[in-house]
Amino acid sequence: MKQKRISFGQGKGSLTHNNREFMADNVDPLRTPQNITFVRQPIGEAYEQLFAESTERYNARQKRNDRMIHGSYYEHLFGVKPCNTVRTAADKRKSFYEDVLQIGKREDSGYGTEDFQLVADCLKEYMEGFQNRNPNCYVFNAVLHMDEATPHLHIDYIPVGHYKRGQDTQNGIAQALKEMGFGEGKQAIARWRAAEVEVLNAICLEHGIQPLAPEKARGTLEIPEYKEKRRQADELALQNVQVEAQIAVKKAVLSTTETQLEEQQKLLGDTQEQVREATADLMEQTRKIEDGETELSEMIDKVEKKKQEYQRIEKNANDILNLIPSYEKDDQAERDFELIQTTLGGLTRNAMAAMKNRDEINVQVGELCKILKKALNKVHKYSITIGEQRQLLHKIEKLNDELTDKNKSLYSRNRELSADNNTLKKKYDTVMAVYRKVESIAPEAITQAKMLVEAERQREQELQQLEAQSRKKKKSWGLE
Structure with missing residues (x-):
């Protein structure tokens, strides 16, 4: 109808x-x-x-x-x-x-x-x-x-x-x-x-x-006036319908936008938590790397000291060789000793070279031991006590064993640190990927994370300062 x-x-x-x-x-x-x-x-x-x-x-x-x-x-x-x-x-x-x-x-x-x-x-x-x-x-x-x-x-x-x-x-x-x-x-x-x-x-x-x-x-109203008013009223009614339709569309868009915003806020919240966790892990791994670098530096120092001790013993060996009368010297043994000495100097010029050339060093030390044994035999002929030579040889062998063990330990530790470094690098790359993603969609989250890290650093500095002040006061009061 x-x-x-x-x-x-x-x-x-x-x-x-x-x-x-x-x-x-x-x-x-x-x-x-x-x-x-x-x-x-x-x-x-x-x-x-x-x-x-x-x-x-x-x-x-x-x-x-x-x-x-x-x-x-x-x-x-x-x-x-x-x-x-x-x-x-x-x-x-x-x-x-x-x-x-x-x-x-x-x-x-x-x-x-x-x-x-x-x-x-x-x-x-x-x-x-x-x-x-x-x-x-x-x-x-x-x-x-x-x-x-x-x-x-x-x-x-x-x-x-x-x-x-x-x-x-x-x-x-x-x-x-x-x-x-x-x-x-x-x-x-x-x-x-x-x-x-x-x-x-x-x-x-x-x-x-x-x-x-x-x-x-x-x-x-006259008919023409009434018609005009009616026309205006119809236009207003049409505009009203259009406006209501636009409002309905905007409400739908707003509802969708609010839903997306809630999802983004949830994602941002989860991402911020991941950033905080990743930042904490990164700080922990950074401390481990720093500790590893410190330990490696200490080991290098120990190797350097052993190298110096080896050089000192080597010098003593040379002095002993020089005690052999000139008329009984073995020219070939002396040339071999100088060659080994030069070779060992090149192989042990630094800690990294010593680690890299540990096998060759062992060979050269073996040859040196042979020469020393020959020298000991000659020393024995010329009234040099066999006990002293054995003691010197024992020191050389012990030092060689220590150097070998240290080289192995240093090499193993270096491999462990390399593996840790690779793991940390992968972890760091993952964190940075999350970081860049968060930075693109929510830069304020990065700012907040940096502020948290900076606040934690400042807190640690303040604690250290308080501890230093406390020790200073105790010392001034005679409590330490």
């Missing part, structure tokens, strides 16, 4: 416009012959028909001339001759009332639409029963306009009331509504219009139209 809104409002009351004695710009003269005129009676004639006899009866009862009605009843009330526009008396009574009714809008019921004639038939049927339903509203002019944008009905009527005091039949809207059963007071006319709307609703339903609530009355 089609839905259409009913318009039931008060017209301005211009009979010249209604009867096309004046043609407005929105009127199509070619369609004017299609207009339907239900009643067209001059207003002066209508007043004469309604109130002339009651005026005569009223005047017949008067004994004073100044209380009589002179002239027509219309002129008595409004002070002018009958005219085609609404006049208002001193007591607020109007010369006539006009109601304007319309079904639908130009877009769904206007000229050229399939419902143009349908709504006109509904209005025609409504008008045909109006006078019987409202005997106290005398219709003197009624026209169905078909020559404008949308079919609409103008009903012009004079309210007729009957009174016990004064003139028995008068123009009176309140009394007319009361006599028709709509009560008294300001709401009487609202109740009457509601009843008329129900009649029009029933007619629309019979013709397959679902009527919507009536629009607010257009008051005293």
Whole structure:
């Protein structure tokens, strides 16, 4: 069923416009012959028909001339001759009332639409029963306009009331509504219009139209002004729908954005925790590296000391060789000793070279031992005590064993440190990957992590300073 809104409002009351004695710009003269005129009676004639006899009866009862009605009843009330526009008396009574009714809008019921004639038939049927339903509203002019944008009905009527005091039949809207059963007071006319709307609703339903609530009355606006207001109202309604649609879209986007923000905040929270953990691990691994470097440095120092001790023993060995009488010296052994001495000097020029050439050093030391053994034999021949030579040889062998063990230990420790360094490098690369990811999506998290690290460093410095101050005070007090 089609839905259409009913318009039931008060017209301005211009009979010249209604009867096309004046043609407005929105009127199509070619369609004017299609207009339907239900009643067209001059207003002066209508007043004469309604109130002339009651005026005569009223005047017949008067004994004073100044209380009589002179002239027509219309002129008595409004002070002018009958005219085609609404006049208002001193007591607020109007010369006539006009109601304007319309079904639908130009877009769904206007000229050229399939419902143009349908709504006109509904209005025609409504008008045909109006006078019987409202005997106290005398219709003197009624026209169905078909020559404008949308079919609409103008009903012009004079309210007729009957009174016990004064003139028995008068123009009176309140009394007319009361006599028709709509009560008294300001709401009487609202109740009457509601009843008329129900009649029009029933007619629309019979013709397959679902009527919507009536629009607010257009008051005293002329048809062109009313149409313009309606157009503006429709534009505002369309804009309102568009704005509501935009608001709905923005709300949906906002909801999605809020969900994404919550997810990002959760991700940021997890990432910040990972950064804190990774930072702590990195600091711990850094300390281990520093400890390893310190230990390696200490081992290098020990190797250097052993090297110096070896050189000292080597010098003693050379001194012993020099004790052999010149006439008994073995030139070949001396040349071999000098060659080994030169070779060992090159192989042990630093700790790293000693580690790298440990096997060759062992070979050269072995050769040196052989030469020393030969020298010892010769020394024994020349009264040098075998005990001293054995003691010297034992020292050399012991020193060689210590150097070999230290080299092995140093090599093993170096491999461990290299493995730790590789592990730390992988850990560091992982942390830096997380760091760069966090820095790209949440730079503030990095700033916060740096602040935490800096705060921890400052706290450790403060603790160290406090401990130093405490020791200094204890020392000054003689407690240490």
